Amino acid sequence: MSESTTERRFVAEDVETELKQFLEKSTKTSWESDTDLFADGGVSSMFAMELVVHIERSFGLAIEGPDLRIDNFRTVNDMTALVLRLTGSDAGE
Amino acid sequence: MSDDLPGLISAEVGDRAAAWDLAGTIPVEVLRRLGAAGALCAEVPAEYGGPGLSSRRNGELTAHAGTLCSSLRSVMTSQGMAAWTIQRFGTRRQRAEALPRLTRGDLAAVAFSEPQAGSDLSAIATTVKDDGDTVVLNGHKVWSTAAGYADLLVVFGRYQDGAAAVLVPTTTPGVTVRPVPQPLGCRAAGHADVLLEDVRLPAAQVLSGTGQSLPLLTTLALTYGRMSVAWGCVGIIRSCLRAAAAHARDREQFGKPLAEHQLIARHLAELLVAEQTATRVCEHAAGCWDDRSPELSTAAVLAKHVAAGHAARSAATAVQVLASAGSVDGEPVARAYRDAKLMQIIEGSEEICQLILAERALEGAV
Numbered sequence: 233m234s235e236s237t238t239e240r241r242f243v244a245e246d247v248e249t250e251l252k253q254f255l256e257k258s259t260k261t262s263w264e265s266d267t268d269l270f271a272d273g274g275v276s277s278m279f280a281m282e283l284v285v286h287i288e289r290s291f292g293l294a295i296e297g298p299d300l301r302i303d304n305f306r307t308v309n310d311m312t313a314l315v316l317r318l319t320g321s322d323a324g325e
Numbered sequence: 326m327s328d329d330l331p332g333l334i335s336a337e338v339g340d341r342a343a344a345w346d347l348a349g350t351i352p353v354e355v356l357r358r359l360g361a362a363g364a365l366c367a368e369v370p371a372e373y374g375g376p377g378l379s380s381r382r383n384g385e386l387t388a389h390a391g392t393l394c395s396s397l398r399s400v401m402t403s404q405g406m407a408a409w410t411i412q413r414f415g416t417r418r419q420r421a422e423a424l425p426r427l428t429r430g431d432l433a434a435v436a437f438s439e440p441q442a443g444s445d446l447s448a449i450a451t452t453v454k455d456d457g458d459t460v461v462l463n464g465h466k467v468w469s470t471a472a473g474y475a476d477l478l479v480v481f482g483r484y485q486d487g488a489a490a491v492l493v494p495t496t497t498p499g500v501t502v503r504p505v506p507q508p509l510g511c512r513a514a515g516h517a518d519v520l521l522e523d524v525r526l527p528a529a530q531v532l533s534g535t536g537q538s539l540p541l542l543t544t545l546a547l548t549y550g551r552m553s554v555a556w557g558c559v560g561i562i563r564s565c566l567r568a569a570a571a572h573a574r575d576r577e578q579f580g581k582p583l584a585e586h587q588l589i590a591r592h593l594a595e596l597l598v599a600e601q602t603a604t605r606v607c608e609h610a611a612g613c614w615d616d617r618s619p620e621l622s623t624a625a626v627l628a629k630h631v632a633a634g635h636a637a638r639s640a641a642t643a644v645q646v647l648a649s650a651g652s653v654d655g656e657p658v659a660r661a662y663r664d665a666k667l668m669q670i671i672e673g674s675e676e677i678c679q680l681i682l683a684e685r686a687l688e689g690a691v
Contacts, residue, residue, distance in 0.1 A: 254619075258688075270538075276540075276684065277540030278544060278681060278684070278685075280538070280544065281545055281548065281621075281622040284545070285618070285619045285621055286619040296412070296415070296420075297413075297415055297416045297420075297532075298533060298534040298535075298536075300414060300533060300537065300541065300542075301487075301537055302487065302541055305541075
């Protein structure tokens with residue numbers, strides 16, 4: 233798990249689609265973009281770590297330090313915003 | 326920095342593991358030399374002065390240490406877990422300041438457990454409170470491995486609405502480190518309780534800022550520990566296999582070597598099966614780590630669970646094969662017998678590992 237951040241840029245729709253596919257495959261449940269994954273009956277801390285590692289690998293980035301705050305992973309929308317920010321994809325053309 | 330870290334560990338341990346076990350301590354200069362070579366946290370990247378080993382190569386290094394001295398290997402687990410926590414949760418500045426210290430000879434430990442928070446880390450009661458540009462810690466940590474040697478503790482506690490890991494130099498006023506008297510196993514690993522009484526530190530010592538979740542924080546940190554303990558157990562099993570095979574080859578009873586007695590031969594086969602099984606499951610977990618596979622957190626639990634169980638059974642088997650020759654305190658299999666039992670308890674007890682794995686089974690993860 234060495235640090236590496238790519239120059240790849242992403243659009244929100246693609247990030248959302250990828251994240252939802254991973255969530256559905258892993259949890260056998262489909263998730264809305266604004267559903268809190270960690271609310272009661274949601275996913276475990278083990279799965280939270282899987283999410284972190286999955287996002288890092290899928291989007292070629294390192295999530296470290298303050299970016300690991302749980303609020304960045306609560307919903308698909310939160311994770312999408314994190315990916316766009318860390319890859320510089322939210323900076324406009 | 327040495328290219329031959331296994332050789333360096335072999336040279337530092339020599340034939341002294343039994344004496345360290347009996348004395349309950351490893352000379353701190355040995356730990357500082359190994360630390361300064363980066364051997365205690367060998368996955369720390371080169372940019373922070375570490376050897377930058379892959380999980381797989383560090384795993385083999387950890388197993389090597391485990392064959393020689395599980396107390397030293399436990400110190401490696403603690404230092405590595407501290408470094409990993411800093412690497413994951415630290416800001417760029419915190420990483421740049423703290424990690425090079427851990428590869429230059431400073432010693433570190435992590436502090437999770439408390440009197441009422443063992444398997445249930447959600448019961449952690451240690452508090453971290455803001456006070457201007459400082460934070461104040463209060464709490465009681467128990468069984469912090471390597472804390473008896475540590476210059477720096479990574480303390481997990483409650484902070485604002487969530488949790489935080491805080492870098493606490495052991496020289497800070499209000500920090501008291503009390504060695505656990507005569508632990509069952511890994512006797513020279515520096516197990517200690519830590520009292521934190523109005524420990525005031527600059528707010529910059531809080532890793533990761535605000536809003537961290539305690540379960541994610543501890544799961545990320547413990548995953549390194551589980552990998553390290555699992556590989557350490559591989560080392561214990563290898564040591565037991567070696568000792569049992571040598572004894573069965575050399576000792577004769579009823580006119581022939583023990584190895585030619587079929588019931589003893591079966592023990593040797595079981596030891597080999599244990600060594601191979603534990604090695605393969607650790608290699609799989611290390612591969613997940615190096616490939617950044619999301620399966621990593623579960624693979625680490627599986628590796629720790631399988632390897633610790635095999636280590637405990639293998640150590641008991643090896644004592645059985647060596648019989649009186651293995652029943653002297655400090656002897657490799659006698660140490661393995663005591664050390665391996667602790668491996669079924671730390672970094673997620675057998676039962677906690679089973680609960681996590683059962684959860685995965687129900688999720689249809691495999």
